[in-house]
Amino acid sequence: MGGFPILSAMTFLPLAGALIIMIVRAATAGSREASSSDTEGRTALLAGLIISGATFIASLAAFASFDASQPGYQLVEQYSWYRNISYKMGIDGLSISLILLTTFLIPICLLASWNSIHKRVTEYVVAFLVLETFIIGVFTALDLVLFYIFFEAGLIPMFLIIGIWGGKDKIYAAFKFFLYTLIGSLLMLVAVVYMYQTAGGSDFEILEKYSFDPNVQTWLWLAFMASFAVKLPMWPVHTWLPDAHVQAPTAGSVLLAGILLKMGGYGFLRFSLPMFPDASQLFQPFMFALAVIAIVYTSLVAWRQTDMKKLIAYSSVAHMGFVTLGVFAFNEAGVQGAIFQMLSHGLISGALFLIVGVVYDRMHTREIAAYGGLVHRMPVYATFFMLFTMANVGLPGTSGFIGEILTMVGGFQASTWAAAGAALGVIFSAVYMLTLYRRTVFGQITNPELNSIKDMNMIEWICIAPLAFLTILFGVAPNLIFNITEGSALRILNLMAGG
Amino acid sequence: MIDFTAMILAVGPELWLVAMALIGVLVGATLKDRFNNASIKFGALALFAAAAFSLMNYEGGEAFNGLVRTNMFVNFAKFVSYVLAGFALLASEGFLKRHGTIRYEYALLILLASFGMGMILSAADLMTLYMGVETLSLSSYVLAAFHRDSAKASEAGLKYFVLGALASGMLLYGASLVYGFSGSTEYVLIAAAEPSIGMMFGMVLMIVGLAFKVSAAPMHIWTPDVYEGAPTPVVAFFASAPKMASMVVFANVMFTMFSDVIDQWQLILCIIAGLSMIIGSLGALTQTNIKRLLGYSSIANMGYALVAVAAGKEFGAGPLLVFMTLYVIASLGLFMGVLAMRRKGGMVEGINELGGLMRKRPVLAIALSILIFSMAGLPPFGGFFGKWEVLSAGVEAGLMPVVIILVLASVVSLGYYLRLIKIMWFDEPTEKFEAIDGSVTLTVLLAALIAGILFLFFINALSGWASTAAMGLTG
Numbered sequence: 001m002g003g004f005p006i007l008s009a010m011t012f013l014p015l016a017g018a019l020i021i022m023i024v025r026a027a028t029a030g031s032r033e034a035s036s037s038d039t040e041g042r043t044a045l046l047a048g049l050i051i052s053g054a055t056f057i058a059s060l061a062a063f064a065s066f067d068a069s070q071p072g073y074q075l076v077e078q079y080s081w082y083r084n085i086s087y088k089m090g091i092d093g094l095s096i097s098l099i100l101l102t103t104f105l106i107p108i109c110l111l112a113s114w115n116s117i118h119k120r121v122t123e124y125v126v127a128f129l130v131l132e133t134f135i136i137g138v139f140t141a142l143d144l145v146l147f148y149i150f151f152e153a154g155l156i157p158m159f160l161i162i163g164i165w166g167g168k169d170k171i172y173a174a175f176k177f178f179l180y181t182l183i184g185s186l187l188m189l190v191a192v193v194y195m196y197q198t199a200g201g202s203d204f205e206i207l208e209k210y211s212f213d214p215n216v217q218t219w220l221w222l223a224f225m226a227s228f229a230v231k232l233p234m235w236p237v238h239t240w241l242p243d244a245h246v247q248a249p250t251a252g253s254v255l256l257a258g259i260l261l262k263m264g265g266y267g268f269l270r271f272s273l274p275m276f277p278d279a280s281q282l283f284q285p286f287m288f289a290l291a292v293i294a295i296v297y298t299s300l301v302a303w304r305q306t307d308m309k310k311l312i313a314y315s316s317v318a319h320m321g322f323v324t325l326g327v328f329a330f331n332e333a334g335v336q337g338a339i340f341q342m343l344s345h346g347l348i349s350g351a352l353f354l355i356v357g358v359v360y361d362r363m364h365t366r367e368i369a370a371y372g373g374l375v376h377r378m379p380v381y382a383t384f385f386m387l388f389t390m391a392n393v394g395l396p397g398t399s400g401f402i403g404e405i406l407t408m409v410g411g412f413q414a415s416t417w418a419a420a421g422a423a424l425g426v427i428f429s430a431v432y433m434l435t436l437y438r439r440t441v442f443g444q445i446t447n448p449e450l451n452s453i454k455d456m457n458m459i460e461w462i463c464i465a466p467l468a469f470l471t472i473l474f475g476v477a478p479n480l481i482f483n484i485t486e487g488s489a490l491r492i493l494n495l496m497a498g499g
Numbered sequence: 500m501i502d503f504t505a506m507i508l509a510v511g512p513e514l515w516l517v518a519m520a521l522i523g524v525l526v527g528a529t530l531k532d533r534f535n536n537a538s539i540k541f542g543a544l545a546l547f548a549a550a551a552f553s554l555m556n557y558e559g560g561e562a563f564n565g566l567v568r569t570n571m572f573v574n575f576a577k578f579v580s581y582v583l584a585g586f587a588l589l590a591s592e593g594f595l596k597r598h599g600t601i602r603y604e605y606a607l608l609i610l611l612a613s614f615g616m617g618m619i620l621s622a623a624d625l626m627t628l629y630m631g632v633e634t635l636s637l638s639s640y641v642l643a644a645f646h647r648d649s650a651k652a653s654e655a656g657l658k659y660f661v662l663g664a665l666a667s668g669m670l671l672y673g674a675s676l677v678y679g680f681s682g683s684t685e686y687v688l689i690a691a692a693e694p695s696i697g698m699m700f701g702m703v704l705m706i707v708g709l710a711f712k713v714s715a716a717p718m719h720i721w722t723p724d725v726y727e728g729a730p731t732p733v734v735a736f737f738a739s740a741p742k743m744a745s746m747v748v749f750a751n752v753m754f755t756m757f758s759d760v761i762d763q764w765q766l767i768l769c770i771i772a773g774l775s776m777i778i779g780s781l782g783a784l785t786q787t788n789i790k791r792l793l794g795y796s797s798i799a800n801m802g803y804a805l806v807a808v809a810a811g812k813e814f815g816a817g818p819l820l821v822f823m824t825l826y827v828i829a830s831l832g833l834f835m836g837v838l839a840m841r842r843k844g845g846m847v848e849g850i851n852e853l854g855g856l857m858r859k860r861p862v863l864a865i866a867l868s869i870l871i872f873s874m875a876g877l878p879p880f881g882g883f884f885g886k887w888e889v890l891s892a893g894v895e896a897g898l899m900p901v902v903i904i905l906v907l908a909s910v911v912s913l914g915y916y917l918r919l920i921k922i923m924w925f926d927e928p929t930e931k932f933e934a935i936d937g938s939v940t941l942t943v944l945l946a947a948l949i950a951g952i953l954f955l956f957f958i959n960a961l962s963g964w965a966s967t968a969a970m971g972l973t974g
Contacts, residue, residue, distance in 0.1 A: 150878075186909055193887070
């Protein structure tokens with residue numbers, strides 16, 4: 001291979017940046033005055049923005065040297081590390097699209113925190129940058145153990161983000177998030193150890209070629225599922241998500257919904273399907289059932305929420321149900337749709353959390369009942385909110401539509417009933433999203449405090465407008481994404497079919 | 500004719516240590532209190548030199564007509580133990596000075612305890628083993644009660660002594676049974692002897708005695724009390740060097756003497772391991788005293804290590820060394836953290852006293868967090884690889900049930916590790932700690948750096964050394 005290790009550079013750039021920020025802070029700690037702590041925070045945020053922006057550019061550079069017509073792993077870097085474990089990185093269409101989503105969302109997260117985070121800002125920026133490294137690592141790792149390290153390491157910064165900068169019940173939410181995710185990943189660890197020993201290595205390409213005994217596959221599949229189902233999250237292990245979302249700061253929610261959940265879908269596509277094809281077939285009805293329950297049940301739950309963030313959190317669970325449906329349809333439409341749905345949901349749910357954050361920063365409440373008539377005071381806000389409401393419902397012309405329709409087409413080919421159940425979810429999503437929109441934006445202003453509320457400011461504009469642009473762009477021209485992901489989607493299905 | 504070369508090759512570090520301890524006694528008797536301050540550095544230097552000696556004669560050898568025999572496996576453990584003992588001794592100076600108990604006997608007792616560790620590691624004969632165990636234990640009892648004016652310390656010392664004596668008795672009784680039925684006290688000859696019911700009886704009793712020494716359940720009762728009562732620097736020593744030595748001796752006894760009857764003891768060790776993990780992790784959940792909490796956590800960690808022992812010589816020897824090395828370094832570092840918890844009124848030990856440490860002493864807080872996460876086995880910190888090795892050994896040996904217990908116990912243990920993190924990072928700051936001794940800070944930072952981060956890069960080398968060392972067992 002040779003060449004410049006662009007993937008490692010991209011992965012560890014944020015970590016290096018975080019270290020530099022910490023060192024600079026430690027070096028200037030002596031000369032710092034108590035009153036200037038806010039200036040210090042702004043400087044740290046600015047530095048974080050520059051670093052994450054540079055990471056975005058690095059990921060674009062990686063994308064530029066990526067050849068979408070090749071289905072396999074590209075830009076591979078490999079060094080032997082420890083026993084049969086190697087430090088191996090590479091990308092395919094699936095991972096580069098998720099990496100771009102990550103590097104694109106992180107600067108937005110940091111920018112969105114400009115006015116909402118005032119305490120311990122430097123640590124905040126450091127936590128985000130460290131987390132960015134781990135997330136990119138998850139998507140670039142081509143070695144199961146390396147993947148696992150990144151996958152689990154990401155828990156630590158997220159735990160701190162929820163726990164330090166979260167809302168009222170942040171401690172409870174942080175613990176729940178950590179322990180739920182951990183129990184899943186540790187079961188996966190046992191499976192990883194077993195696979196490593198049976199197949200004699202943990203390289204993806206070795207594991208993809210190795211065919212595990214069908215009985216063993218069942219257990220391995222279940223262990224991996226334990227981890228990814230919590231991460232995705234699937235019903236009934238989704239209960240950590242509403243807590244974590246509600247308590248996390250806005251940027252934390254964006255990151256959680258936008259990227260961290262996608263690790264679950266990524267895991268199913270990267271491991272469960274290609275490495276345990278027999279078990280995946282075996283569990284297909286089970287997964288369909290869980291997906292439909294997630295879609296229908298959490299949609300109904302979302303409808304009854306009084307907290308805006310909780311509503312969007314439950315709607316995330318429902319939308320991830322479509323991803324499960326698509327992945328386990330085992331056909332091109334389903335898998336392509338699932339990948340598309342992940343990306344589109346990353347944009348839409350991220351934007352929706354930002355939208356909630358806008359009014360939360362002004363009113364310090366997320367209760368739907370406290371709002372109403374926002375359209376009179378905040379017309380621009382109402383427009384953006386409308387756009388993303390529609391996108392979340394799956395209106396044609398937005399990216400949400402493409403993801404839902406494709407996963408359902410895929411699901412329909414595999415099971416009529418599953419697709420029919422999922423279709424029910426589309427209707428429900430219209431119910432709860434439109435209810436939310438009507439009760440917050442339309443109507444008369446009932447809460448007198450709303451009379452002085454201001455419309456979106458420049459920073460909020462810069463955060464939300466690109467998301468709106470991409471949501472519409474991908475809704476109108478979905479091939480922009482399909483061209484990238486097609487190769488890897490077909491490759492996964494080929495591997496599954498034993499090719 | 501005495502073969503000095505063979506003696507030095509086999510037990511050079513131990514001869515050096517006992518000589519230094521005796522010289523220390525003479526110097527102390529002459530200089531009296533004037534030796535007190537210098538004794539710490541004297542002892543630490545002696546220990547670091549002993550560590551260097553054990554590396555120089557890494558291949559080991561045999562001496563005293565087969566009473567001692569060393570190989571790479573035990574020399575690896577010797578090296579780690581001596582280095583840690585040296586750091587534990589160095590870091591205790593400030594504490595002892597402030598409590599007015601800086602006496603040269605302290606350093607000499609640590610030297611003698613370390614000599615005991617060296618002897619059990621070098622033992623190739625039941626008699627040497629027992630003598631070593633007693634040397635280590637007697638020194639430890641005195642060290643635990645070193646603050647003789649403190650009721651808690653005296654209680655800890657007494658409790659340790661009574662229970663320890665019982666355990667030593669069991670070990671001795673077991674050893675005598677093994678001797679009686681095999682006709683020899685030498686490991687090699689015992690291993691070659693025809694296994695009989697009586698010998699298995701003796702083996703089980705020996706397991707009981709050794710399990711007490713490593714504080715594995717159900718012989719763990721003393722651990723939290725001794726950890727809480729004994730002076731903190733002494734606990735820091737207990738939790739690091741002797742832990743490493745005892746665990747490796749445990750493995751050495753099982754692997755050399757009883758390797759062929761693994762089917763007889765594998766289940767016992769699995770049960771001990773499982774119980775330790777369950778009791779340790781559940782017990783720690785409700786603790787509010789940091790030393791007790793770490794005591795329970797050490798019980799759980801000994802359970803993890805015993806999984807590697809239970810996996811047998813072939814699979815478990817290398818992983819055991821990797822795991823124990825990473826664990827004892829983290830353990831020493833964490834106790835150094837406890838040593839740093841000092842307010843105007845003296846030492847504080849409640850976990851809530853760590854509140855908001857991140858804002859008061861960020862460097863210490865980050866170092867301790869790394870150590871905690873490393874001990875919890877979370878990637879990307881070094882402790883993950885210790886756990887990975889143990890899990891591999893367990894899976895390779897087909898011990899699936901105990902592997903699952905290990906995983907579940909890890910989740911439970913995260914409950915209290917995270918509580919510590921929460922207190923340090925999320926809670927409102929409490930009053931700032933007093934200035935920390937340089938040696939304490941140095942040890943914490945070194946431990947965090949080594950166990951937490953550097954092993955990420957050197958794990959290949961460490962596991963390589965450990966595998967080579969494990970080959971010393973068979974070769």
